[in-house]
Amino acid sequence: MSDAQKQPQNAPKKQNDNLKLPTREQDFSKWYIEVISRAKLADNSDVRGSMVIRPNGYAIWENMQRVLDGMFKDTGHQNAYFPLLIPESYLAKEAKHVADFAPQVAVVTHAGGKALPEGERYVIRPTSETIINRSFTNWVQSYRDLPILINQWANVMRWEMRPRLFLRTTEFLWQEGHTCHASEAEATEETLRMLDVYERFAEDYMAMPVIKGQKTESEKFPGAVNTYSIEAMMQDKKALQAGTSHMLGQNFAKMFDTMYQSKEGKKEYVWQTSWGVSTRLIGALIMTHSDDAGLVVPPKLAPLQVVIIIIGKTPEERGPVREKAHAMAADLKKAGVRVLVDDDETKGPGFKYAEYELRGACLRVDMGPKDLAKNEVTLARRDTRSKETIQVESTVARCHELLEQMQKDLFEKAKAFRAANTHEVNTVEELKAKADDGFLLMHWDGTPETEKRFKEEFGVTTRNRPFDLKQEPGKCVLTGNPSTGRIVFAKAY
RNA sequence: CGGGGCGUAGCGCAGUCUGGUAGCGCGUCUGCCUUGGGCGCAGAAGGUCGUCGGUUCGAAUCCGGCCGCCCCGACCA
Numbered sequence: 001m002s003d004a005q006k007q008p009q010n011a012p013k014k015q016n017d018n019l020k021l022p023t024r025e026q027d028f029s030k031w032y033i034e035v036i037s038r039a040k041l042a043d044n045s046d047v048r049g050s051m052v053i054r055p056n057g058y059a060i061w062e063n064m065q066r067v068l069d070g071m072f073k074d075t076g077h078q079n080a081y082f083p084l085l086i087p088e089s090y091l092a093k094e095a096k097h098v099a100d101f102a103p104q105v106a107v108v109t110h111a112g113g114k115a116l117p118e119g120e121r122y123v124i125r126p127t128s129e130t131i132i133n134r135s136f137t138n139w140v141q142s143y144r145d146l147p148i149l150i151n152q153w154a155n156v157m158r159w160e161m162r163p164r165l166f167l168r169t170t171e172f173l174w175q176e177g178h179t180c181h182a183s184e185a186e187a188t189e190e191t192l193r194m195l196d197v198y199e200r201f202a203e204d205y206m207a208m209p210v211i212k213g214q215k216t217e218s219e220k221f222p223g224a225v226n227t228y229s230i231e232a233m234m235q236d237k238k239a240l241q242a243g244t245s246h247m248l249g250q251n252f253a254k255m256f257d258t259m260y261q262s263k264e265g266k267k268e269y270v271w272q273t274s275w276g277v278s279t280r281l282i283g284a285l286i287m288t289h290s291d292d293a294g295l296v297v298p299p300k301l302a303p304l305q306v307v308i309i310i311i312g313k314t315p316e317e318r319g320p321v322r323e324k325a326h327a328m329a330a331d332l333k334k335a336g337v338r339v340l341v342d343d344d345e346t347k348g349p350g351f352k353y354a355e356y357e358l359r360g361a362c363l364r365v366d367m368g369p370k371d372l373a374k375n376e377v378t379l380a381r382r383d384t385r386s387k388e389t390i391q392v393e394s395t396v397a398r399c400h401e402l403l404e405q406m407q408k409d410l411f412e413k414a415k416a417f418r419a420a421n422t423h424e425v426n427t428v429e430e431l432k433a434k435a436d437d438g439f440l441l442m443h444w445d446g447t448p449e450t451e452k453r454f455k456e457e458f459g460v461t462t463r464n465r466p467f468d469l470k471q472e473p474g475k476c477v478l479t480g481n482p483s484t485g486r487i488v489f490a491k492a493y
Numbered sequence: 494c495g496g497g498g499c500g501u502a503g504c505g506c507a508g509u510c511u512g513g514u515a516g517c518g519c520g521u522c523u524g525c526c527u528u529g530g531g532c533g534c535a536g537a538a539g540g541u542c543g544u545c546g547g548u549u550c551g552a553a554u555c556c557g558g559c560c561g562c563c564c565c566g567a568c569c570a
Contacts, residue, residue, distance in 0.1 A: 350530040
């Protein structure tokens with residue numbers, strides 16, 4: 001008799017496949033979409049490429065914002081806000097650079113009930129270098145006005161052909177830092193300082209290991225002298241650019257005459273930087289840690305760190321449990337833990353277990369009459385899905401410990417995954433075999449032509465040239481021409 | 494924008510080939526029951542079959558246009 005036939009009569013309640021997520025193995029991108037939908041993070045809207053960020057998703061963004069904003073303030077930056085609409089002529093000013101943006105830009109052609117004349121139209125910001133420089137030009141007179149260190153939290157719009165929730169939407173939320181400095185050295189220092197901030201945020205808060213490095217000529221921001229990025233590996237082994245920091249040189253200063261008078265009384269163009277991360281990070285977070293049961297979020301950014309589930313057969317049984325649960329929640333809250341008591345009477349505990357796993361609550365406390373009789377509760381961990389029984393009094397301390405441990409473990413796990421899927425590749429055969437297999441460290445002759453061949457023939461693109469990879473000369477995998485050092489290639493989002 | 498797939502109840506799908514009263518599972522609502530891994534029973538509500546047009550006595554079904562979603566490319570944070 002086969003296993004399928006000998007279902008015992010008291011078989012545990014049948015699993016309903018309707019309720020399960022597709023697995024990452026089966027279909028990674030369907031899994032991703034489903035996690036977002038089932039965890040109630042975001043919806044597609046009727047405007048193609050635009051999303052509705054739901055409270056559960058927005059709460060993650062708020063946590064990210066809070067942490068990043070603190071880091072920006074700690075490095076001397078101030079927030080400001082610049083307009084959504086940018087005179088089209090501003091973009092024309094930098095046609096040479098921002099021509100690259102043109103296909104992605106939405107233009108306002110009508111306003112006030114009539115068509116706007118050519119030359120008086122607006123674009124919806126795809127990024128704000130131009131309009132911010134317009135202000136900087138007014139703000140900067142003297143070297144005494146420098147540096148200017150500004151950040152803005154805003155929405156931007158880039159028309160996308162293939163939108164994907166959080167990763168690539170036509171409208172998205174981000175922060176863009178914009179700074180002016182008196183020297184090239186200072187601007188470079190700032191560019192790298194903010195890249196470090198992003199690295200620290202990604203690793204210490206998102207528990208997502210990243211590679212810091214420099215973008216190639218063809219991958220850099222239009223208008224920048226140099227672009228640096230942090231690159232992360234998702235669970236499908238594809239690379240995701242998680243943040244960028246640009247050294248803009250004097251390119252925008254020259255377009256907008258952003259000048260200062262030096263100590264020597266000479267007029268000089270300012271040196272500038274810009275840097276940003278976006279709601280894309282939410283997508284990165286999902287694809288780095290989540291599993292087939294749903295969302296997994298590192299405790300430092302999790303909207304819900306502990307959920308308390310009340311169990312009991314009758315209202316008489318549940319009453320005292322509920323009371324205890326709320327007291328415990330108050331203690332946890334006092335200790336700085338984001339906690340929720342689920343005392344919804346209309347849903348059973350099994351349902352709630354599955355629900356909070358889907359939603360990514362880091363820890364779950366199960367509390368029933370049997371536990372309380374023994375002065376215990378059950379504590380379940382989301383990432384490892386392990387359970388333990390603890391004394392009621394030790395709950396706060398144990399939750400703190402586990403949250404801290406989970407934060408560390410998630411990072412280590414992601415790091416190990418990346419290490420297992422990073423390869424030095426030296427031949428075309430290896431490249432063929434490993435093209436889908438994560439980060440490939442390869443020699444490349446440095447020409448855009450060869451870079452293009454890597455992309456067209458193998459689907460891999462340059463991610464960045466890592467700072468912490470020793471650069472030793474070698475031979476380009478494709479052409480055999482000399483290379484100055486290895487660079488990260490991968491299939492990328 | 495090119496290639497492929499799909500659009501039927503809130504969600505997942507069958508029905509389309511071969512035209513003839515709109516179906517299933519989950520969810521929702523009501524009542525009872527239940528609560529330590531998505532409980533059970535009974536009843537109910539809910540759909541202009543993406544949209545516009547054509548063929549036909551009759552279209553979810555056949556034909557055409559358009560829109561949207563997913564996958565693969567080109568583009569991108």
